[in-house]
Amino acid sequence: MSMESVGTRVVALESATALSGPEAKKPSRHARRRFRAEGRRGGVASALAFLPLIFLAVFGGIPIILSLLLMLGHFGGPNSAVSQLGQGEIPGHGIGTLGAVTQLFENHAYQQDVIATVVVFMVSGVLVLAIAVTLTLWQRLRPSRAMATLQFLAVVPLFIPVVIASFTLWTFWGDRGFTNSAATMLGWSHALIFSGKLQGVVLAEVWVSLPFAVLLMRAGVSTLGDSSLDAARDAGAGLLTVALRIALPQLRRESIIVFCFTAVGVLGSFTVPYIVGPSSPLMLGVNAVNTFSDYNQPQQAAVIGFTIFALAGLIGAIYAIGTRSRHVRH
Amino acid sequence: MSVTSWTARSATRPASRALKIASRVLEAILFFAAVFFIVVPLVWLVMLAFAKGFNFPSLKPTSLTLQWWHTVLHSPGLLHSVFLSVTITPVVVALSSVVCLPAAYALGRYDFPGKRIVLLSIFSINAFPRISLYIAMIPMLFALNLMGTVIGVVIVQLIGTVLFMTWIPATGFASVPDALVDAARDAGANKYQVFWRVLLPLARPSIAVAAVLSFLAAFDEAQGTFLVGAPNYLTMPIRMYSLVLDYPVQFAAVFAVVLSIPSVALLILIRKHLFAGTNAAMHLR
16 A cells, blocks of 8 residues: 555555455454444444544545536536636536536547556456465465465565655666666567556556555455365365365455455556556546646546546446355355 | 365375476466566665666666765755655644544444444545545635645545544454453443543554554655645655656665655554464464
C-alpha cells in the first residue's frame, strides 16, 4: 500500500486497503461471535461509532452526488463554484444531459484510454494473482528456505512509498536505466525499455500490489487442511495435480479477492501510470487529473471519474459472481 | 508437523526424485527473477543517489559523490516540502484518532443497531477507486472554498486513514477478554477506571499500529494531495512528481531515499504486530 495503495497504496494498498484485509478479517469475525453471545448495548458509546460514518458521508457520499450532477450538466448550487472555471461545459436541463458523456466516448483517443485501462488492470490482476498463488502454494506443498525468502521479498514493496517505487522502476526500466544498459552491453539494445509504455505500468502495478496479494494468499493457503492434500497424495496424485485440482479450488475465494482488490487498486491509481506510463494511451486516473488540472474541464473530469466507478462496478460484479457460485457448489 | 512429513514422504518415492530436481531448478529461477524484479531496482536507486554520473551503457558510476545530497539538503523549496509533510501528517493522524478511536471503542465493545452498516460503509469507501473519489470531491471542495487550502489537504489525507484507525483498534478493543473486565469490576473499578486501566492499555498495541499505518498513509498520500493542494501545498511525495520530470535523476534519487526513510523505519518497528498471525510460516526474521 503503498501506501497509496499500500496498498492503497495500500496503502497502498493502493496501498491503503492492502493491510486491512488479512489483519481486519480474522479478529472481526471473532469479535462478532462474541457480541452475538453477549448482546451488549451501549447507548452513548454506540453513537460515537457513527462519527467516521458521518465524516465519510459528508466528504465521500455528498461529493459523489454533486459530481454526478456536475456530469449531467447541473452547474447551479454548490456546483457553481467549480463550474465557473470550467471550459467546454455542456449544460443540462430536467434530469440532465449525457452530452459530456457521449462527447468523451465518441472521442477515439478516449476509447483507447478506456481499453488501455481495462487491459492494464486485467493483466495486472491476473499476473499478481498468478505470482501470489505460485509463491504461497509452492511453499505450502514443498517448503524450502528459498521459497520462504521469496515470500519475504514479495512483501518488501510494502515498505516503499508508491511514489518512490514508481520513480525507481521508471529509472530502472528506462532507456538509460539498469535493464537497457545491461541489455545494450550484451548487444541487445532497446529490448528491455518498459518505461513510458503500458508494459511498464503493468510491471510497476504488479510491484506495488504484490505484498497485499501474497499476505492474503498466505493466510488462505495456511487454512488448507493437510488431510485433503495428504489423501490426494496417497491416492497417487502428483504435486501439480494436488496444487491444481485440490488446493486451488479451495482458494477460490482468496483468489477472487486478490484479483479484485488488485484490479480496483490499479484502476484507481494515478501515481504509477503518471510516472511510469505513456502519454498516450493514458490510463483513466491520469486522464481525469489532467482533464481537471490542465484542461480546466471539471465536467469532463467527472465523466472520467464515473467511467472509473463503472469499471469498478464491473470488477465488483466479478467479485459477486465469483464468491456466489462457491456457495452454490457447497 | 504434517508439513514436514509431507516432504519426508515425497522424498522416499523414487519417481518424485526427478520432480524434486526440476522443482529445485524452478525454485532457483523464480528466486533470481524475484531478486531481479524486486531488490535490484532498490539497489539501483541507492546507487543513483551516490553516483556522479554514468557513461551509458556502463553500469558502473563514473565516480561516487555526495554532491546530490548536498544540493537536496540545501534546496529551500524541498526543505519547505519536508516542513509541510512533517507538520500536516501529525495533524491528520490526531484528527483521525479523534474521529475514529471513540468509534473503534464502541464497535469493539458494544453491540448496537446499525453496527454492520457502519463497519461495511467504512470498509466499502476503500473499495472505491481512489482517484475517482478525489475527482468527485472537487466540486464540493470548491463550493466550500477548500481547494488549494491546508484544510482541503487534511480532509483528503484523512479519508485514507479512516479504515486503519477504526478497524484495527476496534479489533484491539474487542480482543480484551471479558473476564479481565469483570475482574476489574469485581475489584471495585468503575466504568472509567475499567476503560483507562484495563481496556486502553490492552488495546494500545493495536492503536499504535493503526497510528503508524495512518501516519504512513497520510505521509505518502500523493494523488489526492496533488489534486487538492497543488500548487500551494507541495508535500514531499508531490515534489517527487516534478523532480522526476525536471531534475537530474540522481537528484530525485536522493530525495526518494530520504522520503522512504520514515516508511521503512516505522514499518520495521511495527512489523511484528503487522504480520502477526501470517508471519508464523516465515523462517526469516
